[in-house]
Amino acid sequence: MRKLTTSFCTVGLLAMFTASPVVADNHAEQIALGKAVYMGKSRGNCVSCHTIADPDAKLAGNQGPPTLSMKARFPDKAKLRAQIWDATKNNPLTIMPPLGKHWILSEEEIDAVVEYIYQF
Amino acid sequence: MKIIKTLALNLAVASASQAALAADSGFDMQTVDPEADRIALQNYFKARFPETEIADYVNGIYAVDAGSREQWEELEEFPPYEFDVEKGEELFNTPFANGKGYADCFENGGIGIRHKYPYWNKDEGTVKTLEQEINECRTDNDEEPLAWGKGAIAQISAYMAWTSRDKVFDIQIPADDERAKAAYLDGKKFFYAKRGQLNLSCANCHVQGTNIRIRADLPSPQLGHVTHFPVFRSKWGALGTLHRRYSGCHKDSRSKPLKPQTETFRNLEYFQSYMSNGLVANGPGARK
Numbered sequence: 281m282r283k284l285t286t287s288f289c290t291v292g293l294l295a296m297f298t299a300s301p302v303v304a305d306n307h308a309e310q311i312a313l314g315k316a317v318y319m320g321k322s323r324g325n326c327v328s329c330h331t332i333a334d335p336d337a338k339l340a341g342n343q344g345p346p347t348l349s350m351k352a353r354f355p356d357k358a359k360l361r362a363q364i365w366d367a368t369k370n371n372p373l374t375i376m377p378p379l380g381k382h383w384i385l386s387e388e389e390i391d392a393v394v395e396y397i398y399q400f
Numbered sequence: 401m402k403i404i405k406t407l408a409l410n411l412a413v414a415s416a417s418q419a420a421l422a423a424d425s426g427f428d429m430q431t432v433d434p435e436a437d438r439i440a441l442q443n444y445f446k447a448r449f450p451e452t453e454i455a456d457y458v459n460g461i462y463a464v465d466a467g468s469r470e471q472w473e474e475l476e477e478f479p480p481y482e483f484d485v486e487k488g489e490e491l492f493n494t495p496f497a498n499g500k501g502y503a504d505c506f507e508n509g510g511i512g513i514r515h516k517y518p519y520w521n522k523d524e525g526t527v528k529t530l531e532q533e534i535n536e537c538r539t540d541n542d543e544e545p546l547a548w549g550k551g552a553i554a555q556i557s558a559y560m561a562w563t564s565r566d567k568v569f570d571i572q573i574p575a576d577d578e579r580a581k582a583a584y585l586d587g588k589k590f591f592y593a594k595r596g597q598l599n600l601s602c603a604n605c606h607v608q609g610t611n612i613r614i615r616a617d618l619p620s621p622q623l624g625h626v627t628h629f630p631v632f633r634s635k636w637g638a639l640g641t642l643h644r645r646y647s648g649c650h651k652d653s654r655s656k657p658l659k660p661q662t663e664t665f666r667n668l669e670y671f672q673s674y675m676s677n678g679l680v681a682n683g684p685g686a687r688k
Contacts, residue, residue, distance in 0.1 A: 328615035341613035368599065375609055377598040384597055 307395070314396025317389045324385055324393055329376065332400055343375055347397050354398075361394050427592075432585045434573055434674055441675055444607065445623050457624030458682045464611045465618055468688065481558060481632040481684040484639045488559030491552055496541045502556065505537035514557075514564035515681040518670050520573065520580040527583050527666040531557055531641055548660035549644035554630040558639055561630065561683030569627065569681060571674045587671025590664055591622070596655025605649075626673045628685025639684060642669060 317324040319336065326332075329343035354360035363370065365380030379385045385393070424440040425433035442454055449464045462469040492510065495501045503509040507516075517530040534556055535545040546553040573580045591602045605614070606622040629642040643660035646668065650657035658665055 325615075329613075339616045341615045341617075343609055343612050343614055373604070373608070375600065375604040377600070382597050382599060 310392045310395050311399070313389065314392035314394070317385060317393045318396055323389065324379060326393065326397075332397070334400070347400050350398050350400055357394060357398065360398070361390060364390055364393060427585070427589060429578070429582065429585060432581065432588065434581070434584055437588065438675055438677060441607075441623050445610075445621055448610065449621075454623075455679065457621060457676075458627040458679050460624060460628070460685070460687060461611065461618050461620040463624065464621060468618070472686065472688070475686055479632075480634070480686050481639060484555045484558050484632065485562045485684065488555035488557070488562075491556050492559050496538070496543050498541055500541050502534065502537055505533065505540070510560055511563045512567060514561045514683065515567040515569045516571075518666060518673055519571065520577065520583065520670070522574065522577050522580075525579055526663065527670045529661065529666050529669055530560065531643070532661050532666070548641060549647075550636070550638055550640045554639040554641050554644075557630050557641065558684040561628075561681060564681045564683075566680045566682070569673060569676050569679055571670070571677055573674065583667045584671055584674060586664065587667035587669070590668050591671060596650070596653040598653045598655075600653035600655075602649065605653075622672065622675060624676055624679055626669065627676050627679050627681055628683045630683060631685045631687050633687050635688065 315334070315336070318326045318332070318334075319338075321328075326347070327337050327339075328341045330345065330347045331337065331340040331342060332347040350360065354363075364385075366378040367374045367376035368378050368381075377384060380387070380390050425431055425436040445452070445457065446454070452463050456463040459469075459472075462472045492502050503511075507513055514530060517533075518527045521528045531548060531553055534553055535548075539545055546556075573584055594601045594604070602622070605619040606625070609619050610621045611618055626642060629645075630639050631642075631645065632639045641660070643665050646665055647657035647660070
């Protein structure tokens with residue numbers, strides 16, 4: 281495969297380096313937000329591509345790997361966050377949307393979804 | 401155990417798609433080679449779905465997903481588009497106010513010609529689609545054009561497709577006009593370019609993502625995409641044109657669709673139809 285025409289949204293790259301993971305004073309609230317992001321069609325909609333062992337996950341797709349053993353596979357949480365913020369960094373042709381870079385999710389929502397999936 | 405298997409499968413798919421994303425000639429006028437692209441696409445799907453015969457790709461997702469195929473075969477026993485074909489025939493044969501009709505606008509009276517569309521029109525320097533010429537036939541005869549997406553235009557197109565069943569697509573890119581190749585290239589680039597908020601290309605879902613679930617949806621293979629149009633979709637509860645479907649897929653990837661029959665969409669249809677060369681016309685079709 282030769283060169284592809286890739287449309288880039290160049291704005292917001294800085295955010296990746298400046299955003300520090302929020303230390304939520306109420307962890308349960310953050311987890312609940314993360315779950316809403318994971319399941320919500322108009323939010324992260326992660327469930328459309330990643331199965332997860334949460335009984336509330338309905339009609340999960342399998343375009344991406346299942347969300348499991350996150351802690352073991354991503355001992356460095358920052359790497360996990362970076363994958364969600366912009367999956368095209370690791371794989372320019374990935375089907376996974378750049379959820380942070382394209383402003384699909386707020387920084388707070390990304391932190392929350394990281395915390396939520398880190399439990400699985 | 402099941403989960404581990406799926407994981408392995410997905411990783412395999414992800415790495416396979418890295419190696420061979422099908423398009424394999426270039427993306428500029430010097431290196432683009434439509435025939436090489438067509439063969440690469442067939443080889444890609446042969447490798448992905450070794451059980452499926454190339455000829456079966458006219459059946460879209462049902463060519464590769466055994467699960468939904470059975471339901472679809474039952475549906476096809478009482479085809480939901482039958483009424484539309486009849487209605488289309490009636491419309492086709494109803495004369496315009498000036499006494500002329502659709503048959504006067506097309507080669508062979510409009511019968512058995514669907515598989516020749518879209519084609520490169522040298523005089524006009526553009527790709528012409530069947531729906532476009534249906535409307536031109538109307539305006540040339542002082543009739544109002546029809547709306548593009550559904551209704552009468554889809555029914556007339558469905559009837560014309562019906563009279564062309566089993567004819568083999570043989571879309572030409574005339575060598576004596578560089579603009580034809582440029583139109584193909586434009587369509588090809590559009591197909592592989594990432595767009596919209598979700599950063600998705602057509603190829604992401606219809607090459608890489610073929611037959612892998614996005615929530616409850618299974619994207620079909622791009623090979624054979626156009627052969628059965630217009631299509632009766634259960635979700636629409638009606639017949640719709642190819643460009644209507646293009647709009648729908650734009651919305652799925654959160655990008656703003658172009659207008660039906662714009663030059664770029666016609667070029668996309670030209671590219672996609674060339675990819676289906678060698679397959680038969682089997683419209684109208686029925687899909688979930």
